[in-house]
Amino acid sequence: MSLKKRRFKYLGESLIEGNIKITATFAIVVVFLIFIFIMRESLPIFFNGEVRQEITFGKLFKGTAWQPVSDNPRFSLWPIILGSLKVTLIALFFAVPVAIGAALYSSEFAGRRLKEFIKPAVELLAGIPSVVLGFFALMVMASFLKNIFGWEIRLNAVNAGIALGFAVIPSIYSLAEDAINAVPRSFREAALGLGASPWQTAVKVVLPAALPGVSAAVLFGMGRAVGETMVVLMAAGNAPLFSFNPLNSTRTMTATIAAELGEVVFGSGHYHALFFIGLVLFLVTFVINMTSWALFDGLMSKLYGSKK
Amino acid sequence: MQTGTDRLEIKGFNLYYHRTKALEDISMTIPEKRVTAIIGPSGCGKSTLLRSINRMNEMIDGVKVEGQILLDGEDIYQKDIDVVELRRKVGMVFQRPNPFPKSIFENVAFGVRMGDNVPAKEKLEEVVERSLKEAAIWDEVKDRLHRSAMELSGGQQQRVCIARALAVEPEVILMDEPASALDPIATAKIEELIFRLKEKYTIVIVTHNMQQAARVSGFTAFLMLGKLVEFGPTEKMMTNPASKLTEEYITGRFG
Numbered sequence: 063m064s065l066k067k068r069r070f071k072y073l074g075e076s077l078i079e080g081n082i083k084i085t086a087t088f089a090i091v092v093v094f095l096i097f098i099f100i101m102r103e104s105l106p107i108f109f110n111g112e113v114r115q116e117i118t119f120g121k122l123f124k125g126t127a128w129q130p131v132s133d134n135p136r137f138s139l140w141p142i143i144l145g146s147l148k149v150t151l152i153a154l155f156f157a158v159p160v161a162i163g164a165a166l167y168s169s170e171f172a173g174r175r176l177k178e179f180i181k182p183a184v185e186l187l188a189g190i191p192s193v194v195l196g197f198f199a200l201m202v203m204a205s206f207l208k209n210i211f212g213w214e215i216r217l218n219a220v221n222a223g224i225a226l227g228f229a230v231i232p233s234i235y236s237l238a239e240d241a242i243n244a245v246p247r248s249f250r251e252a253a254l255g256l257g258a259s260p261w262q263t264a265v266k267v268v269l270p271a272a273l274p275g276v277s278a279a280v281l282f283g284m285g286r287a288v289g290e291t292m293v294v295l296m297a298a299g300n301a302p303l304f305s306f307n308p309l310n311s312t313r314t315m316t317a318t319i320a321a322e323l324g325e326v327v328f329g330s331g332h333y334h335a336l337f338f339i340g341l342v343l344f345l346v347t348f349v350i351n352m353t354s355w356a357l358f359d360g361l362m363s364k365l366y367g368s369k370k
Numbered sequence: 371m372q373t374g375t376d377r378l379e380i381k382g383f384n385l386y387y388h389r390t391k392a393l394e395d396i397s398m399t400i401p402e403k404r405v406t407a408i409i410g411p412s413g414c415g416k417s418t419l420l421r422s423i424n425r426m427n428e429m430i431d432g433v434k435v436e437g438q439i440l441l442d443g444e445d446i447y448q449k450d451i452d453v454v455e456l457r458r459k460v461g462m463v464f465q466r467p468n469p470f471p472k473s474i475f476e477n478v479a480f481g482v483r484m485g486d487n488v489p490a491k492e493k494l495e496e497v498v499e500r501s502l503k504e505a506a507i508w509d510e511v512k513d514r515l516h517r518s519a520m521e522l523s524g525g526q527q528q529r530v531c532i533a534r535a536l537a538v539e540p541e542v543i544l545m546d547e548p549a550s551a552l553d554p555i556a557t558a559k560i561e562e563l564i565f566r567l568k569e570k571y572t573i574v575i576v577t578h579n580m581q582q583a584a585r586v587s588g589f590t591a592f593l594m595l596g597k598l599v600e601f602g603p604t605e606k607m608m609t610n611p612a613s614k615l616t617e618e619y620i621t622g623r624f625g
Contacts, residue, residue: 249468249471250429252470253470253480254426255426255457255535256481256484256535256538258454258480259484266483365472365520366518366520367517367518367519
């Protein structure tokens with residue numbers, strides 16, 4: 063028998079391979095095109111003379127007021143950048159301990175049955191549409207928190223942050239749990255064999271060993287929080303105030319785009335400013351993702367040695 | 371041969387995985403400050419028996435035990451035994467080197483840090499140095515104590531793991547095929563080390579390597595299908611075993 067290839071033997075395989083290649087390329091191309099589109103719509107701020115009479119790059123970072131539709135429109139991004147930052151940090155402050163605690167509990171301490179309950183239950187939380195979470199935060203949680211803590215303003219950054227926390231808990235939990243589960247059993251055995259208690263084993267050995275994955279999970283959650291729109295649109299009070307007080311109403315970059323893009327005059331300075339916000343968001347998430355990778359690699363080589 | 375005082379005693383010990391009986395009616399006395407080897411064909415329960423001595427089997431679902439294992443006359447399977455304390459007295463070295471992803475120093479200091487009284491820094495440094503010297507690895511790592519232990523070679527990692535076990539000053543050290551993942555040179559180093567450690571510690575070692583058992587151990591237990599076939603001085607087991615099964619196994623007719 064000859065070793066020569068039969069003519070159509072691998073036809074099926076090469077068809078499938080080609081298909082996968084096309085799909086993958088398509089996904090990348092779409093993301094790239096979106097980026098190009100946002101660039102194109104925000105660049106007039108730099109280059110188009112007509113637009114520049116209304117708005118320039120400098121104006122976006124001058125002052126502290128975002129008042130795009132007043133007689134004397136002002137386009138400072140600071141209040142909404144600050145708003146995004148505030149709400150994101152509050153969300154992480156609330157979500158990170160809960161998610162990592164739950165992940166550690168379900169992989170290290172919970173019995174098999176309980177574990178089989180916790181994981182789907184938390185992941186079910188991910189299935190709640192963000193508009194429902196926002197609605198809950200707006201109608202129920204805000205009044206509840208206001209009554210308990212005696213807040214003056216019902217809808218504020220803390221309220222939105224907590225609601226946003228609920229939205230990102232499942233993502234952080236899920237990734238952190240995977241990272242913790244991936245810690246080899248031999249580490250746990252070694253620690254227990256040395257007379258560490260289960261709690262010490264979990265906190266001093268398993269969690270540090272999973273740190274690269276867990277911190278990547280946190281940053282992933284941060285990316286989600288920065289980009290989440292509906293919850294903050296509904297629960298934060300939507301006033302673009304330049305205030306560091308978390309109990310004031312606030313507005314995020316995402317909510318600004320969502321709230322204003324529908325009614326903006328096409329091609330106006332305001333229109334291009336909104337796209338510029340989109341560009342900033344794009345860059346912020348990009349930087350967060352990059353940091354997450356760098357952190358993961360850095361921690362990996364610190365913990366596991368640079369040999370591998 | 372004198373067996374010294376007997377501080378570790380296994381009495382009528384049975385172990386089940388769910389319904390399967392993995393160990394059946396094991397009774398033996400492990401002599402103090404000697405090396406006792408447990409040999410037997412794969413799946414005979416030798417690792418299971420070893421792990422029963424510091425209750426590491428409890429991590430596995432569906433394990434049930436009967437009978438007693440006495441350490442200094444105290445049954446370690448009584449209800450009110452503090453397993454954490456037990457494991458500080460009965461240390462363990464595993465088949466594959468498993469240093470933590472921490473520095474060499476932190477690996478060795480780990481057990482001590484997990485204890486009730488964490489010593490001051492200088493004392494801790496002393497303990498680490500002493501343990502690494504005892505494990506015959508000090509000279510190789512003394513200049514890189516704060517580098518990750520994962521960067522070491524397999525044989526070095528295993529000696530760091532031994533140092534880590536020694537640091538908590540156990541009475542008994544259990545070794546589960548400690549050299550089976552290592553090359554011959556690293557193996558020789560570990561064997562030398564075991565030979566010296568028996569001056570201070572009671573050592574129980576599981577091995578599938580007959581020559582290794584002959585080289586390092588004073589006593590040998592031969593297990594088959596979960597039963598203890600024969601237990602006695604290694605020399606006698608190797609040259610003139612009482613049981614036909616033992617003879618067949620050590621001469622390599624099966625296993």
